[in-house]
Amino acid sequence: MRREVAVMAPGAQPRHWLITxxxxxxxxxxxxxxxxxxxxxxxxxxxxxQSSTFEALAPGRAFAVELDTTDGPDVLxxxxxxxxxxxxxxxxxxxxxxxxxxxAVEEVGEDELRHQMDTNSFGPLRLIRALLPHLRARGRGxxxxxxxxxxxxxxxxxxxxxxxxxxxEGLSEAxxxxxxxxxxxVTVVEPGGFxxxxxxxxxxxxxxxxxxxxAAAIITAVEAADPPLRLPLxxxxxxxxxxKLTEIARELDAWEHVSVSTAFESPVAG
Numbered sequence: 001m002r003r004e005v006a007v008m009a010p011g012a013q014p015r016h017w018l019i020t021x022x023x024x025x026x027x028x029x030x031x032x033x034x035x036x037x038x039x040x041x042x043x044x045x046x047x048x049x050q051s052s053t054f055e056a057l058a059p060g061r062a063f064a065v066e067l068d069t070t071d072g073p074d075v076l077x078x079x080x081x082x083x084x085x086x087x088x089x090x091x092x093x094x095x096x097x098x099x100x101x102x103x104a105v106e107e108v109g110e111d112e113l114r115h116q117m118d119t120n121s122f123g124p125l126r127l128i129r130a131l132l133p134h135l136r137a138r139g140r141g142x143x144x145x146x147x148x149x150x151x152x153x154x155x156x157x158x159x160x161x162x163x164x165x166x167x168x169e170g171l172s173e174a175x176x177x178x179x180x181x182x183x184x185x186v187t188v189v190e191p192g193g194f195x196x197x198x199x200x201x202x203x204x205x206x207x208x209x210x211x212x213x214x215a216a217a218i219i220t221a222v223e224a225a226d227p228p229l230r231l232p233l234x235x236x237x238x239x240x241x242x243x244k245l246t247e248i249a250r251e252l253d254a255w256e257h258v259s260v261s262t263a264f265e266s267p268v269a270g
Contacts, residue, residue: 014039015222016087018080020069020127021097023050026146026191029211030094030218035062037219042083042090044097063087069097069123070115073130076123080130092222093131094144095124098164105159113160120164125171132184140183142222145172147188149237152230153244169230176229185227189218192237209234 017034021027022043031041035058043054044067051064063086067079084090098120101112108116124145135141150158151165172188179186193209214233221227232238252259 015091016040016042016089017092017094018042018044018083018087018090018131019094019096020044020067020124022054022064023047026211026214027094027096029215030096031062032057033212033215033219040087042087044079067097069095069120069127070118071123073126076126077130080127080134084131084134089138090131090134091138091140092142092144093128093135094146094218095127095168096146097123098146100148100150100158100161101164102157103160104157108160116160116164117167120161121167121171124168128171128175132179135184136182142185142187142227143172143175143179144218144222145169145186145188147172147190149190149192149232149240151188152190152232153240173229185222186229187218187221187227188230189221190230190232190237190241192232192234192240209236 014037015034017031017039019027019031019034019041020043022031022041023045027043031043031054034041038061040061040063041058042063042065044065045051045054046066046068048064048066051066054064055062063083065079065082065086067076069076071079099116101108101116103112128143145168147165147168148161150162151169154162154166169188172186176186191209191214217231217233221231230241232241
């Protein structure tokens with residue numbers, strides 16, 4: 001099967017990327033395609049033993065940094081500074097590392113809850129805050145936050161995962177408004193079902209999404225003159241977003257008379 005690789009626009013300069021979670025799946029596919037296009041990638045891994053294999057993908061342009069997104073702000077700030085030193089500068093930060101916690105909201109333990117939010121929400125937030133001074137000083141950059149269709153639509157059994165990704169999407173919307181005047185773009189990516197490492201076993205191998213094509217779509221968005229705030233990946237994700245928007249519009253119409261009934265009444269002239 002032919003592999004999808006995004007093609008760089010004529011005259012475009014290779015970008016320097018910091019991508020979290022490059023051991024496999026979408027993060028690895030994205031790193032490989034950026035490197036194939038001549039870019040520089042600092043990829044984060046939790047297992048230092050994988051570093052040499054990653055750096056061998058493109059010696060001198062692929063750099064491995066040990067990082068866990070649950071690390072504290074001081075550690076993440078240090079890793080961000082290390083990434084800048086290794087790559088010379090960073091143009092694109094991709095917050096890809098994360099995982100999905102399955103379980104009813106009532107049954108999820110406190111430690112599991114905190115770990116889910118630290119990994120999927122607070123970790124990306126801390127890394128963004130650590131790298132923003134560098135991007136501001138350069139006057140350009142792009143933040144790409146990998147969410148999920150679960151970050152746009154809630155689902156029974158995924159409540160804490162939904163919460164972590166909804167938080168990431170709200171953060172991304174606010175960051176777009178704050179950073180656009182500074183020349184920094186923000187895109188939140190919402191994959192549907194992809195064949196990624198760590199997927200629930202009963203769905204493994206059955207997901208419609210190809211990580212290589214998903215990576216190519218992300219690169220296309222980053223290279224665009226007017227990149228989207230939201231980028232659903234996969235026909236299933238696109239249908240889910242459309243479906244929820246339709247539901248919201250229908251409910252807004254049905255309850256409009258109640259929503260607009262809350263204003264103070266004007267006094268009646270005597």
